[in-house]
Amino acid sequence: MSAHTQVHDLPGATVLPAFDDTHTHLIFAALGAHDVPVHRARNIPEFFDLIRQRATVTPEGEWIRTTTNWQELNLAERRMPTAAELDTATDRHPVLVKRGGHNDVVNHYALRLAGITEETPVPPGGTIGRGADGKLDGRLIDNALHLVKHLVPARTGPSSSTDCAWPPTTTPPRALGPYATARSPPRTTRCCWPPVRPGVLSTRVRALISALGLTSAAQVEDLLDVMEEWRDNGDPWLSVWGVKFGLDGGLEAGATEEPYACDHAFSGMLIWEPDALVEAVEALVRRGWRVGTHAYGDRAVRTLLDVYARVLERNPGLPAGTLVMEHGGLASPQQQARAVALGIPVTIQQPLLHDTAEVEEGFWGPERVARLFPARGWIDLGAQVSTGSDFPVGQFGAMRSVWGMTTRQTVIGVKGPEHAITYDEALTLHTAGAARLTGEEHLRGTLTPGRLADLTVWDQDPAQCPGDALRDLNPTHTFVGGLLVTPTGTR
Template identity: 65%
Template sequence: MRDCAVTPDDYAVLPAAREARALNTRVRALISALGLTSKVQVEDLLDTMEDWRDGSDPWLQVWGVKFGLDGGLEAGATEEPYACDHAFSGTLTWDLGVPVTIQQPLLHDTAEVEEGFWGPERVARLFPARGWLDLGAQVSAGSDFPVGQFGVMRSVWGLTTRQTVIGVKGPEHAITYDEALTLHTTQAARLCGEENLRGTLTPGRLADRTIWDQDPALCHGDALRDLNPTHTVVGGLLVTPAGMR
């Protein structure tokens, strides 16, 4: 699990859960710097994180620090003005070159709201996975839960169909099932810097896998969207749907 908004106080709970053998999934924590406004505050946060940067525990690791690059849904930075306010082009807080992680369920669930802010043409161009992959960008994918609905196959389905709550948006940006699966496995591991440990079923790598009662590659439409694994194996141990070993 990549948890992308962990405060320092919240993170203190995770090592305690690990010590109590109550942590039943691998966690990669992104410590939140949202709201920090100065270099001193960032340096203080990094000092707080110093003891968490070991990286040797395959169950619990700090993945990095989360900064907000722009104003989000209501104030995301755009080259052209907003559809609802022609004097406003969003708020850019950082300008960096970064890997891209796509949250397709977010587009599916919020497309109607997004059209009100940005207009239908720009919403159709959101998450242009086809173009990014063709350009060789480093791309992975996730759910953005709880903003988007959780479920890897819901995300795969969205990437291959471009379906949203108000219909298909930007079908030219759709990718294949195999490409979408790669974004959630090998590319997700690469995003965390763990491509040598996870992402493929290879001897010597961590024994994590999911078991399905049908082949997702042969499912289409709603059947793929709603498909969930029947079992999950983490570290070679069977984990029940309730998360208990």
Template identity: 40%
Template sequence: MEESPLPVAERGPADTLLRVGKAYSMTDPGRIHRAVAIRDGRIIATSSSPDGLDSLQGTRTEVVDDPGLVVFPAFNDTHNHQLWASRDLDHVSLESARDIADVVERLRLRAAVTPPGEWVVSSRCWHETHLKEERLPTASELDAASTEHPICVQRGGHVMVVNSRALALAGFGRDVPDPERGTVVRDANGVPTGLLIEPGAVEPVRRLLPQLAPERQVELLARQCAEYNARGIGVVRDPGLLVDEMEVYQRLWEQGRLTTRSRVMFWIMPDASVEEKLAFIDSWAVRSGYGDDLLKIWGFKFMMDGGVEGAHLCEPYANNPAYHGHAFWEPGDFERLVDRAVSRGWKVGCHAVGDAAVERVLGTYERVLRRRPQTPPGSLVIEHAFLVNADQRARAVRAGIGITVQHPLLFSLGGNLLRYWGEQRTREVMPVRAWLDEGAMVAAGSDCNVSFFDPLLSIWGLVTRGTRTAGVQGPEHVVSRYDALRLYTAAGAALLGESANLGTIEQGRLADLVAFRTDLIECPVDDLPELAPAATLVGGLPVHDPEGLLGTVTRE
């Protein structure tokens, strides 16, 4: 028996005993268990023999004896807009739309059952390069769905297209200048086409969208958790809530229906003065780490630049030599806020996609860490870090700065990356192999609902660098199957600062597990996106169990 320092009598019997084909510990590639014992939501023992823990079986122990199961720690998605994604469940799904006519028809059908004057809104998780035309619709094309309804077609977190009625409601006209930190795309005559890019242009529309009732938001969040559990996700770091949105999480937590361990971050956006934002930071009577094993505050979230269409680049865009994207924070203002947050015990994550944005964030972090050398490693994180050079990577590693990467973004956005950034920069996006070789604190996620949340699609992408429409990009940055799985398990726990609790199958860790009928390490790589878990456990309890493997294990 392994990892069992206490006598059996002192530990008592297990609640659940798993005898399986393989259970990858994710502590090192060769360490594989055949038995795992769980009590009170935690792993109490492991063994390399399937019968090595039989002494922990009591009269009420649930035994799963199935040599066909291959078990991993449940997946940690370290950058997933879980609450936003849940709201998409009420919106018009465009994920499988084939062309612009299909998009318009789906919106028309929703408008037909929506009272005139009310909004028709699409989901975010889709991309125009997946359409036959490989472009976004225009306001006039959306008008064919309805002119009696304002229509908002969301695409990811940085782009939307609206119809003529919505343009008018938002106040965007021919003679209205572009807002700060945003672009209203116009035709040759200066008339808005309906395409809005980055927060300054997008937020005036978002503020007009109807708000869901709290009860409805709670139900949608519960459904989203269940969808994640069905794909093996046990932990989500939700990077960006407004303060009042925390109530949705708390209500679900109070009802005992929060089935993903949720690590939340609160927005600090450049929509007010620096003094007001400093006061916001000072107003909190709690700090990072507040909460329990299920629901916990991770930190604050900043944005330094936009997405592929608005990232702050050192060199101009391939399709627009006069354009370098947007930077949302002045360096001095950003540094004051990050320093104040760190001084009060807060972790900080900052979205930075372009290399100029990464440089601005990295430089700020370095100066804050020199000023506050006792700050624990991983307290400051760069989210995405699409473009980084070798010097920037070395500096991030030396400073203990965390990095989150999301291959689903490259999978979805590959076509636009080629168009906006060119071939060379597209190949260099998210150099995960280099990050790992150089010893970075790096972990993986999805950036759902900007892109798709399925961990196995992401793991396939990390191993192949494949995309949906742009082929393989940057094959020199592929990682091994084991490393890709580690980025979603043990490395995710390390970035969260919770390695003692999560991410590995070891004694004392929370029993967050996912079981498959196929070995993810050894199966054909292109099978990965098609595989589905046989069961997912969070805290030893089945949150997804279509085969009824743990039928008698229930919540109190």
């Protein structure tokens, strides 16, 4: 202790390690602090009113973009808006409506800017939506997103210098020490690097740079040239530890072995051809980077394991944990066992299942939704598992995630109770297991002398918290690097 040491006398409190979130999108959330908050809308007219209000204070011709953390089933009409409807909100601005990380809807102004017509070829691994009349409806999915995305200007100036910090207009990630931001755009990472300005970060960032939209190893090589300046510089707050690929879509485009419940002619889609993905992943591992690949449906999981097996065979001696499976959502017991045999870690996101179960049942049916994120099976087979939220698609909350993993509760009831795990197991996945994923188990994840002082304080023992009360339990104090993180997300 020194003269500057603060002593907190908290009788009856419980101290736990800070919680990692190994798959989140806090940079998107930070950017969303500036976007039209359509997640507040209860119906489509309110949705459009919010866009219309923004249009009144936005110069004509400038882009209007929305937040991503909404679901169409939360709207009274229970559907997505269309390009024609967005035109009624404004036809003097290009509008980009984002929903999650795999779906956009744009108005006709944006379609014209992008040169998208009814004759535009559909990119492999993407969808250009059409209405019942065969005309463009403004919907873009997965690899089609980039037909428009490249036109939206990057934020510059003072706002972008804080994109790495928790957005001051929202609630900070209480109990969160480090996080792995799983889809960090290169241009945003550049604004944060190096050095990290003192006080900018209130959490430790382990960035996974986005390769979404890339379709060849040559494009990946170009990305890696940019990333060379981000090699680990020993900064305990901000580091880049790899690249994020997407192999299939999300809720409505995940690649499945069996057809969708809502469309027996559709089984989702793969964004990469396997041979091309092998070459792209090899480009990364040859330069010493790690890889996290989104695989949601069981066909995508099978394909990714095939890809990773080929990479491991052709590149013997790769460090453990170089190749990671993000989500592994609909992984069968056989696929789980194969991942373990190959030494592939997996990240799972229970809050994503909780919040989107109703949407997913519409696409996949209740049986497959009940099998999503089978934590019990992964643990029993000895897999290296860590956990996250997929925020802002799934809600962040340290104990919300633990509660979900122990109860398998969703917005439409309990799904797959046989996949539930214990409180102690869930706690480990969020702490020591997560630190192991990032290769920092010697620094973080447990309350051990000599390790980084990343910890949380709770006014009651979460292990003894009854029933659903655990879901909304928050710590009274969060310390990162021995410094108290305030309710505004500052140190």
